[in-house]
Amino acid sequence: MSEVITLANVLDDAAIFSLEHQVRLEEVVGEHNWHVDLEEQRFEFAGSRALVCSRVHLLGSAAPGPGSWLWAWANPSGYAEPLIAHSVRVREFGRQHGIEQLAAAEVPFGALPGGPAEPRFEPARVAGALLDAAKAVTGCWTHYHADVGSGTRAAFLIEHPEFRLPPPEFPRVMRVLQQAIAELGLRDHRRAVHGYARLRGLGAAFTPDHAKLTITGPDFTIGVEFDQYNRVGEITARSGAETL
Incomplete structure (x- = not known):
């Protein structure tokens, strides 16, 4: 009998590999500022070094007002298909395996496994968790999320050759x-x-x-x-x- 896949399983499978990629991102960009142009599908870092990502994928946003995460494919702003394609892949995975948090357009913070303990940290923690799930589904392992106003955090998967991990030492x-x-x-x-x-x-x-x-x-x-x-x-x- 094949294993039933749950969101908790997906998060555990992805967690440590995701962490190492975020460590690698810090090594590459150092102290930085960031900028994204969603219409141009351009994500860049400036600071200790300048770097323009080869690709950017908008996954969604976590907002403290409604206390929920909204997947990019469901955002009424109507983003370009290539920008939200990874969020669509996650939706299809969620539907295939019956994981409501990955399939539903909007996800209450409390619907995640082991929900955040401190409300003031909820948007960041929720964004991080759903980014980890998206990494496991898409195979795109580097992410960035940041406050874009009023405590809402926008979440992206980003790609660049320098984000690849070095050989395991x-x-x-x-x-x-x-x-x-x-x-x-x-x-x-x-x-x-x-x-x-x-x-x-x-x-x-x-x-x-x-x-x-x-x-x-x-x-x-x-x-x-x-x-x-x-x-x-x-x-x-x-x-x-x-x-x-």
Whole structure:
């Protein structure tokens, strides 16, 4: 029987790989200002360096007034099809798998798994969560969201060759895993860590009881142990060809 796909699953699958792409974005653009022209479908950064994205995709917006997210395909402004095509792909995925939050035009903040605890952070957190879901569906892994007035946050997927991740190296992978476990609201650590290893192109093998996951890279091995609640209990690692 095939697995039933839920929004919580999609978010856990995407979370850590998404985080690493956002770390990469910070490395590329540094301190910056940003500008978008939706009619011209142009997104650019200025500041420590100037960079014009090769493509921009408007996903939607999170507004504190109604307390809801509006997908770009449903926005009455009527944006150009190429600009909102990724939001349409997410809608079709949501319809296919019965995930209402991805299929409905408007999504109340409280409809998301583990809704935000602090109202003042809701638009940013909601935008981040639905961007992560969109990344898993579209394969476009770098995002940007920002306040566009009155607390509303517009959310974009953006593309540029420099946003691609460098080859996986031991210090970077360990840093990303540790940051994710400490900072992200992961629901199922076991699923999230395995999803990251798979998306990063690393070897990933569970013990028969799924209590430990061994991640192997070109010059490192990382062992991640989980408790009965699917939380990370311990991480051990070695660089070089040795195995754990």
